[in-house]
Amino acid sequence: MTAKKYDHKIIEKHWQDVWEKTGIYKAVDFDKKRKKFYQLVEFPYPSGAGLHVGHVRSWASMDAYSRKKRMEGYNVLYPMGWDAFGLPAENYAIKTGIHPSVTVKENIDNFRKQCKNLGLSFDWDREVNTTDPAYYKWTQWIFIQLFKNGLAYRSEVPVNWCPFCKTNLADEEVMADGKHERCGNQTEKRMQKQWLLRITKYADRLLSDLNEIDFSPRIRIQQENWIGKSTGSSIKFQITNSKLQIEVFTTRPDTLYGSTFLVVSPRYAKKKLLKYIPDKYLRSVTKYLEECYSVSLRVESKQSQLGGHPEPSTCHPEERSEEGSHNEKTGIDSGLKAKNPADSKDIPIYISDYVLDEYGTGAIMGVPAHDERDFAFAKKFNLPIIGVIDGGDKSLEAYAGEGKIINSGKWDGLSYPKDISSILSDIEKSGWGKKSTTYHLHDWIFSRQHYWGEPIPMVYCENCVKEGKSFFTEEQKKGGNEEMKNKNDVILEGVERPIESHQFNNWNPVGWYPVPESDLPVTLPFMEKYQPSGTGESPLANNLNFVKTKCPACGSPAKRETDTMPNWAGSNWYFIRYLDPNNGKILADDRKLKYWMPVDFYQGGYEHTTLHLLYSRFIYKFLYDIGVVPTSEPYAKRRSHGIVLGSDGRKMSKSFGNVINPDTIVEKYGADTLRLYEMFMGPFDQMVVWSQESLEGCYRFINRLWKAFNEKVGESSKVGKSSKELSIKLHQSIKKVSEDLENLKFNTAVATLMELLNTWEDEGVISKSDAEKFCLILAPFTPHLAEEVWLLLCDRKIGTDKNIDSHGSDQRKSVNNPCKSYSVHTQLWPSYDPKLTVEEKITIPIQINGKLRGTIEIDRDKIDDEKFVLLESKYNKVVQKWLAEGKVIKEIYVHGRLVNFVVR
RNA sequence: GCGGGGAUGGCGGAACGGUAGACGCGCAGGAUUUAGGAUCCUGUUUCCUCAAGGAAGUGGAGGUUCAAAUCCUCUUCCCCGCACCA
Numbered sequence: 001m002t003a004k005k006y007d008h009k010i011i012e013k014h015w016q017d018v019w020e021k022t023g024i025y026k027a028v029d030f031d032k033k034r035k036k037f038y039q040l041v042e043f044p045y046p047s048g049a050g051l052h053v054g055h056v057r058s059w060a061s062m063d064a065y066s067r068k069k070r071m072e073g074y075n076v077l078y079p080m081g082w083d084a085f086g087l088p089a090e091n092y093a094i095k096t097g098i099h100p101s102v103t104v105k106e107n108i109d110n111f112r113k114q115c116k117n118l119g120l121s122f123d124w125d126r127e128v129n130t131t132d133p134a135y136y137k138w139t140q141w142i143f144i145q146l147f148k149n150g151l152a153y154r155s156e157v158p159v160n161w162c163p164f165c166k167t168n169l170a171d172e173e174v175m176a177d178g179k180h181e182r183c184g185n186q187t188e189k190r191m192q193k194q195w196l197l198r199i200t201k202y203a204d205r206l207l208s209d210l211n212e213i214d215f216s217p218r219i220r221i222q223q224e225n226w227i228g229k230s231t232g233s234s235i236k237f238q239i240t241n242s243k244l245q246i247e248v249f250t251t252r253p254d255t256l257y258g259s260t261f262l263v264v265s266p267r268y269a270k271k272k273l274l275k276y277i278p279d280k281y282l283r284s285v286t287k288y289l290e291e292c293y294s295v296s297l298r299v300e301s302k303q304s305q306l307g308g309h310p311e312p313s314t315c316h317p318e319e320r321s322e323e324g325s326h327n328e329k330t331g332i333d334s335g336l337k338a339k340n341p342a343d344s345k346d347i348p349i350y351i352s353d354y355v356l357d358e359y360g361t362g363a364i365m366g367v368p369a370h371d372e373r374d375f376a377f378a379k380k381f382n383l384p385i386i387g388v389i390d391g392g393d394k395s396l397e398a399y400a401g402e403g404k405i406i407n408s409g410k411w412d413g414l415s416y417p418k419d420i421s422s423i424l425s426d427i428e429k430s431g432w433g434k435k436s437t438t439y440h441l442h443d444w445i446f447s448r449q450h451y452w453g454e455p456i457p458m459v460y461c462e463n464c465v466k467e468g469k470s471f472f473t474e475e476q477k478k479g480g481n482e483e484m485k486n487k488n489d490v491i492l493e494g495v496e497r498p499i500e501s502h503q504f505n506n507w508n509p510v511g512w513y514p515v516p517e518s519d520l521p522v523t524l525p526f527m528e529k530y531q532p533s534g535t536g537e538s539p540l541a542n543n544l545n546f547v548k549t550k551c552p553a554c555g556s557p558a559k560r561e562t563d564t565m566p567n568w569a570g571s572n573w574y575f576i577r578y579l580d581p582n583n584g585k586i587l588a589d590d591r592k593l594k595y596w597m598p599v600d601f602y603q604g605g606y607e608h609t610t611l612h613l614l615y616s617r618f619i620y621k622f623l624y625d626i627g628v629v630p631t632s633e634p635y636a637k638r639r640s641h642g643i644v645l646g647s648d649g650r651k652m653s654k655s656f657g658n659v660i661n662p663d664t665i666v667e668k669y670g671a672d673t674l675r676l677y678e679m680f681m682g683p684f685d686q687m688v689v690w691s692q693e694s695l696e697g698c699y700r701f702i703n704r705l706w707k708a709f710n711e712k713v714g715e716s717s718k719v720g721k722s723s724k725e726l727s728i729k730l731h732q733s734i735k736k737v738s739e740d741l742e743n744l745k746f747n748t749a750v751a752t753l754m755e756l757l758n759t760w761e762d763e764g765v766i767s768k769s770d771a772e773k774f775c776l777i778l779a780p781f782t783p784h785l786a787e788e789v790w791l792l793l794c795d796r797k798i799g800t801d802k803n804i805d806s807h808g809s810d811q812r813k814s815v816n817n818p819c820k821s822y823s824v825h826t827q828l829w830p831s832y833d834p835k836l837t838v839e840e841k842i843t844i845p846i847q848i849n850g851k852l853r854g855t856i857e858i859d860r861d862k863i864d865d866e867k868f869v870l871l872e873s874k875y876n877k878v879v880q881k882w883l884a885e886g887k888v889i890k891e892i893y894v895h896g897r898l899v900n901f902v903v904r
Numbered sequence: 905g906c907g908g909g910g911a912u913g914g915c916g917g918a919a920c921g922g923u924a925g926a927c928g929c930g931c932a933g934g935a936u937u938u939a940g941g942a943u944c945c946u947g948u949u950u951c952c953u954c955a956a957g958g959a960a961g962u963g964g965a966g967g968u969u970c971a972a973a974u975c976c977u978c979u980u981c982c983c984c985g986c987a988c989c990a
Contacts, residue, residue, distance in 0.1 A: 217909095218909075218984090221985090222907090222908085222986085225906095225908095225985075225986060226985095226986085228986090228989065230990085232990085248990080249989095250990060251989090251990065252990075263990095329988085352988095353988090354990095355990080356988070356989065356990085359989045359990080360989075360990070364990050365990085366990090367990085371990065373988055374990080376988095438989075438990095439989095440986090440989060609985085610985085680916095680927085681916075681917090682916060682917065686909095687983085688916080689915095689916075691915085691916065691928095691929070693915095693928090693929050693930070694915095694916070694928060694929050696929085697927095697928050697929060698928080700928095700943090701928085703943095747916095747917075747927085747928095748918070748927080750928090751918075751926065751927035751928075752926095752927085753927095754926095754927055755926075758927090843923080844923090845922080845923040847922080847923085847970085847971070849970075849971085850922090850969090850971040850972095851971095852923050855923070878957080889970095890970060891970095892922095892970055894922060894971095898922045898923075898971085900922080900971060901970085902970050902971095
């Protein structure tokens, strides 16, 4: 009997329908018999371009992982949803003239269909959509809780403004040279009041709790760097003839005596020093500041854009682009002097853009002898260089290493870094300053002036402003929400707090009220025109029906906030909603949360290592603090995968013409081929390049499998037996595939399956029970083929051509119970017999002086007999020749692995 | 500059310190076919050789070891992240 060609079009569609009808991938809440396993993959932004092969790589691989987990008896939750708010949807809509609500729906339908065509085992009953009012009701609810707990506040922050288009721009729309991506005009930075989230309050916990979760080192280190904690001192310098003090942050308080000048950032100078500058200096200082502010290119770091730093921090961007320009310092003497608290010497105060306004206090003490940047600055402005740590040649370069402390009064004789802690306490005792910690992490700008996002559920009441009324009590205004504060104090006990930073001082919630929770959601109104307003406000500002409302406090006419949330808002907490997607009363049922959380395994791309992962951890921790979720961390384990590049090695992009559409692959080769290939391409965490030829290799493999299962399985009536070699190979494969899947080594798992088929083809017929085992370990990788083969194996009699011919006929359509053992995916994962993973005859390589000279075959039961093995080794002809070359001075036998003779 | 990860055939990549190159692609030869495609078989690190057998070989230089792609030191190059972070 010759099998018909494997017809993926009919077979894959058939089983997808059967799976949907029988619902075998549904997760069961509160299942007590099975252990829960929450497998999460990042949900996509459903773009008009459809699924990317990168999505398939992640979802198909984790689908295999989930399928194995199910077969191992876990109650697996593997959900999918749509992150559909955001700028791309809005831009696409502006381009096509079709409303985003329409295109988003179409795109989602397409994505869902594509997922189903791939046979991914998502639990579709739990699908979520961030643009659904029933969903974003809770996104808004979370915002209100943040506000009530003092974690959402308003502050002036810079926005990218295109004067030509009269609109605010997202950072992605501004090109590296500061020009607007679409119109090519130079953009500006404008100050605008925005909502910010106080993520900095959680910096310490976000950092320390990394110890409790399983993140791969690369992800973990990046998160640590992003939070960027450094400890040291904040030291106060008294400005001479003034009550004013300048507070600086330093990680090297031991070099205090070596501080020969202070430097403040341009913005610090503008805000705090300008009125004290002596007339003589005022003109040059003003000129310098103007220089700094005249250029407003997109030169800030990524984090400062996201984190909200009020103004450009550099004066000379053109120098920035060149290598080594960092050493070319600019700056100006302010004419002011300050007293070094340690030795009471007066030192000059300079203004320079090499001091970052957004880091620390925006002011530093210059220690040219021990800091490279200060050294360059001192050289340029002819400032004294005093060495206070022994070492290096301070006339040539700064010395940042360790050493004995010198020229430092009472600290002489101590050494850095050994005595740093006693120096820290001495500084505190002397009243010069205090221990301090700073963070790289900044508060999170949460306002967007765009239409396609969740409306921020806040109301602004002019009347209340007149009366000075606010949502918060006077006491709360002083210290934030007391309850919240206490909570954090408990958690942060013994942990240093961030220094009071000037950027937190603008919070004035007067007149602002959250929309009453009973009125949620604040629905995004349908608008025909959602182009930018032209004033820098959100397009929603043009919709008076939306804007006009009543003050929740006094009932006077009031205005709604028209800014919307960033696209991160919906993705911060989506994994919670999967647990209870239709709950209208609360975020998610408490019991369900307790059953499923935390996410056991979160898998996604490296591009989300810092922002999404950190933001969602922050929001989750906040929800934990207010008692909404049961654990303090959302994800128990996180791994990331590499991206899929086009066959030319470049990123897939329409403009390169190297985009692979999964649909055409599925159509021509089938979903199983695509899935298998994407797992086989290369190591999961590495970048991989698309290769059509390799894909076809996987297609061949699938057809060969089909042929073998049809033609080379022993008839059950005859109780056919596999050859010994084949059985051993099978058991070895079960072991290897199990381990590889667990370790996300999908590529070698697939290779193992290929090896097994190769052996099978060489050895001839396989027994039915061995064939079933093979089918079971195949199931996670090629779920459609495995299901079809399983049916074939269940009853060899229906596995005939006649039956295969009847695909699509009524007989086959009614397969609700096609076979007693349906489905292969609900079977138990096979175990292997350890005895059967070892060959009867073992090949032992023989080395002379570490070089391979021959091999011998040893019976399995003889491998413990060292003397025997060594003796046998010497009978090998070639070995004998080499042994004759000299005297054997050492004989090494590595049990079951190798023999080495050392001959001299 | 700092941090992280790499470098293995023609290509993608395998290798608990123990037979380097699994598996796949590609290529070569053969079979089948009217032909093409598909499929199957054989070979395929390089060099010497009909072969048997050798020699060299995991970016480079040293070292540890009976034995190193793997561990250590130095070094070159590549990728990723952060970057005037005090």
